[in-house]
Amino acid sequence: MMNASRYAAILVWGSVVLFGANVQTVRADGGHGGMMGGHMGKMHEGHDQSKQDEHSCQDLRHLLKHGKELGLTPEQIGKLKTMQLDLSRAQVRAEADIKVATLELHALVEDEQAASAAIQAKVDQLKKAEGGLLYTTIKSRRDAMAILTPEQREKEHAMMEKMKGGEAEHSGGMSGMSGMGGMMGGGHGKGGAAEHQH
Structure with missing residues (x-):
């Protein structure tokens, strides 16, 4: 089992990456070389949550932006605007709580006299705040769809599928151009080499 201090150190790293807190790197003594794998896992998890939050906000903005095409009523638009404001408020508050808890957890990890119970309590507080933010984000999307x-x-589903298809096509086109550029560059290089041989 991973002890509380080691788990807390991993959690601090992930949270620092997620919220950009200006916190010094947690120092690790010998025997903690395997922590980097945990750090990467937390960093990936943090990025996933950040994307989830951003995606939910984009969903609400998308619905409001295309309200006319979707045939939204004034009442629906009003509800969606209220939901968007509520979600933004909740995210700002939750992110502030998480950032503060991250700083406090970092301080505990750096304090050699800190009790494991105190570290565990702070870890639990941080995870609860992160979980609350994720739940709020998911619930907001579900509530918006229910309206x-x-x-x-x-119509919304068809619109999103069309947008995804356009993005994939654009991405594929860029990749193709990049590949062609590489081929042209390679061909030019060979031609240049041949010229030098003459």
């Missing part, structure tokens, strides 16, 4: 009629949901 729409079945027909509007179908």
Whole structure:
């Protein structure tokens, strides 16, 4: 089992990456070489949560932006705007709580006299705040979808699929251009080499 101090150090790293807190790197003594794998896992987890939060906000903005195409009523638009504001408030507050808890946890980890129970309590507080933010984000998206009629949901789904298809096509086109550029560059290089041989 991973002890509380080691787990806390890993959690601090992930949270620092997620919220950009200006915190010094947690120092690790010998025997903690394996922590880097844990750090990378927490960093990936943090990025995933950040993307989830951003995606939910984009969903609400998308619905409001395309309200006319979706056939949203004034009442629906009003509800979505209120939901968007509530979500933004909740995210700002939760992110502030998480950032403060991260700094406090870092201080405990750096303090050799800190009790493991205190570190564990701070870890639990941090995870609870992160979980609360994630739940709020997911619930907001579900509530937004519940406001729409079945027909509007179908239109929204078709619109999103079309956008995803366009992004994939654009991405593929850029990759193709990059590949062609590489081939042209390679061919030019060979031609240049041949010229030098003459």
